[in-house]
Amino acid sequence: MHPILTITGVSKNYGKLTALDAVSFEVPAGAVFGILGPNGSGKTTLLSIILDVLHADTGKFSWFGNSPQTNNRKQIGSLLETPNFYHYLSAVDNLKITQAISGRGGSTDIDEVLRIVKLDERKNSKFSSYSLGMKQRLAIGAALLGNPGVLVFDEPTNGLDPVGIAEIRELIKTLAASGKTIIMASHLLDEVEKVCTHVAILKKGNLLTAGPVDEVLAQEDIVEIAAANNDVLESTVQDMGGFTKVKKHDNCLQLFYPVGTAQLDGINKYCFDKGITLQQLQLKKKSLETKFFELTND
Amino acid sequence: MFSLIQIEWLKIKKYPAFWAMLIIVLLTYPAANLMFYNVYLDITTQKGTQMLAKMFLGNPFAFPETWHTVAYISSFFVILPSILVIMLVTNEYQYKTQRQNVIDGWTRRQFMASKLIDVFIVSAITTLLYALVAIGFSIYADTFDATKMWEQSYYIGLFFLQTFAQLSIAFLLGYLIKKAFIALGIFLFYYLIVENIATGYIRMKAEKIGGDLGRYLPFEISDRMIVAPAFIGRFGKDIKTAYEKSLSEVPSQIALSLLLTTAIWVLCFFLHRKKDL
Numbered sequence: 419m420h421p422i423l424t425i426t427g428v429s430k431n432y433g434k435l436t437a438l439d440a441v442s443f444e445v446p447a448g449a450v451f452g453i454l455g456p457n458g459s460g461k462t463t464l465l466s467i468i469l470d471v472l473h474a475d476t477g478k479f480s481w482f483g484n485s486p487q488t489n490n491r492k493q494i495g496s497l498l499e500t501p502n503f504y505h506y507l508s509a510v511d512n513l514k515i516t517q518a519i520s521g522r523g524g525s526t527d528i529d530e531v532l533r534i535v536k537l538d539e540r541k542n543s544k545f546s547s548y549s550l551g552m553k554q555r556l557a558i559g560a561a562l563l564g565n566p567g568v569l570v571f572d573e574p575t576n577g578l579d580p581v582g583i584a585e586i587r588e589l590i591k592t593l594a595a596s597g598k599t600i601i602m603a604s605h606l607l608d609e610v611e612k613v614c615t616h617v618a619i620l621k622k623g624n625l626l627t628a629g630p631v632d633e634v635l636a637q638e639d640i641v642e643i644a645a646a647n648n649d650v651l652e653s654t655v656q657d658m659g660g661f662t663k664v665k666k667h668d669n670c671l672q673l674f675y676p677v678g679t680a681q682l683d684g685i686n687k688y689c690f691d692k693g694i695t696l697q698q699l700q701l702k703k704k705s706l707e708t709k710f711f712e713l714t715n716d
Numbered sequence: 717m718f719s720l721i722q723i724e725w726l727k728i729k730k731y732p733a734f735w736a737m738l739i740i741v742l743l744t745y746p747a748a749n750l751m752f753y754n755v756y757l758d759i760t761t762q763k764g765t766q767m768l769a770k771m772f773l774g775n776p777f778a779f780p781e782t783w784h785t786v787a788y789i790s791s792f793f794v795i796l797p798s799i800l801v802i803m804l805v806t807n808e809y810q811y812k813t814q815r816q817n818v819i820d821g822w823t824r825r826q827f828m829a830s831k832l833i834d835v836f837i838v839s840a841i842t843t844l845l846y847a848l849v850a851i852g853f854s855i856y857a858d859t860f861d862a863t864k865m866w867e868q869s870y871y872i873g874l875f876f877l878q879t880f881a882q883l884s885i886a887f888l889l890g891y892l893i894k895k896a897f898i899a900l901g902i903f904l905f906y907y908l909i910v911e912n913i914a915t916g917y918i919r920m921k922a923e924k925i926g927g928d929l930g931r932y933l934p935f936e937i938s939d940r941m942i943v944a945p946a947f948i949g950r951f952g953k954d955i956k957t958a959y960e961k962s963l964s965e966v967p968s969q970i971a972l973s974l975l976l977t978t979a980i981w982v983l984c985f986f987l988h989r990k991k992d993l
Contacts, residue, residue: 466992469818469819470818470819470824471815471818471819471992471993472992472993473990473992489821491818491819491820491821492820492821496819496820498815498816498819500812502811502812502813502815502816503811503813503816504727504807504811504813505811506730506731506732507727507730511726511730514726515723515726515727516816516820518719518722518723518726519723519817519820519821519822520820520821521821560820
């Protein structure tokens with residue numbers, strides 16, 4: 419099966435500034451693919467290139483295994499950067515234009531997507547009269563028009579209130595569960611961690627890592643242990659070996675092991691044999707936030 | 717192609733400035749022509765000269781001359797549809813819909829073709845209004861003579877071409893400058909002031925510089941496809957010779973207009989294919 423999107427060595431410069439430097443990765447079918455990076459890392463530039471809005475200086479990409487010249491974008495629902503609509507037209511008229519250009523969806527689909535993004539009561543109001551959140555909802559509605567198999571979202575929760583953010587997160591989960599491929603750029607790491615199956619992290623135009631979330635995060639096992647006296651515990655486990663480093667963290671100790679080598683029962687037995695009863699013993703996954711800061715901090 | 721027309725019509729038909737332009741044109745064309753009609757009436761009703769003037773001029777607002785006269789007078793007001801065309805293209809930048817249309821599935825070529833269609837639609841509607849005014853005046857100014865009705869109707873084509881050529885220049889400015897007010901300012905300044913001064917100056921220096929090169933200025937190229945009717949033309953002492961010379965230049969002005977307009981659109985298509993949106 420072809421990947422939905424293949425990016426090969428894509429670079430983009432703005433004068434002396436390198437916005438993207440030979441970025442390559444693949445987005446498999448059915449993935450919820452998060453693209454992360456600090457401001458100015460090249461996320462939007464990358465999405466603009468794969469949507470044909472910007473030209474790459476070098477490198478190439480292909481959707482569905484096709485060349486960029488084919489009608490790929492008509493099969494992709496996209497929200498790039500800001501909601502872009504004709505200010506003097508209503509939501510319905512704007513979506514009629516989206517529909518006519520993309521060929522996605524029939525006559526009843528416009529009402530359906532406006533209902534999904536909760537704009538049905540204001541569907542005949544001019545776009546210029548919408549709040550920021552409503553504009554963002556309309557852009558998401560336009561992307562959903564005709565139920566495309568692939569969705570590209572650039573900061574989809576921008577401008578939304580907390581309820582709106584939760585709703586969009588649920589919507590993305592529902593869409594992912596229905597087998598759609600979703601490519602999403604976001605600052606909200608917690609959000610990405612909750613919904614994404616794959617992740618790519620960019621910094622100053624360089625791709626730091628890309629792959630399934632579990633693989634990206636799980637480069638080491640972290641075991642958290644605690645006892646009545648953590649100082650005694652720390653000096654005791656120094657002789658145990660097997661881990662790469664030990665660190666005090668809040669009211670516990672963190673032992674770092676190479677991936678797949680931490681044995682919880684062995685640790686428990688070692689401590690017990692040394693006369694220490696553990697009050698806490700837990701294998702922790704590294705959070706995306708931790709990993710993100712680890713990778714992107716200079 | 718039909719799909720592009722449909723989409724552009726969706727954008728235009730609910731754009732308030734479009735209807736405002738239409739109403740202003742509907743008021744301006746008859747009013748301006750009425751003013752010149754009154755000038756003509758004044759000339760032809762003055763004692764002593766009236767018979768001579770009538771013999772020489774004929775009735776410029778009757779068929780078939782109405783096509784020529786109304787085309788010439790109405791063409792002064794190309795500024796009205798030009799403002800609309802500049803708004804239509806700069807809106808696409810302001811709303812970032814020039815990006816969105818491509819994201820949604822258009823090629824860059826289709827986007828530019830849609831803008832070409834916009835200019836075509838506005839030119840066609842302007843031409844239709846001109847034709848209605850020309851017919852209206854001939855009925856108002858003279859007894860309706862259907863046998864002569866289509867004699868000089870090629871002026872409909874010339875009016876369309878002139879409007880299309882000049883709106884294409886307005887489009888190019890809007891397309892390159894992107895900001896509505898700056899583009900409008902430059903357009904008005906050049907159209908109303910710079911080119912008029914340049915044309916007059918070049919005409920004054922015509923003998924020194926080897927001919928009236930003013931006819932190669934962007935708006936003059938198409939302006940001179942429709943020469944001034946005899947009763948308002950400033951052809952100097954030798955009216956007949958000058959008028960005939962102007963008429964003899966019309967075919968070359970048509971060719972130049974077609975060339976310039978084609979060059980403008982080739983440039984726009986080329987730039988849009990190359991640049992980042």
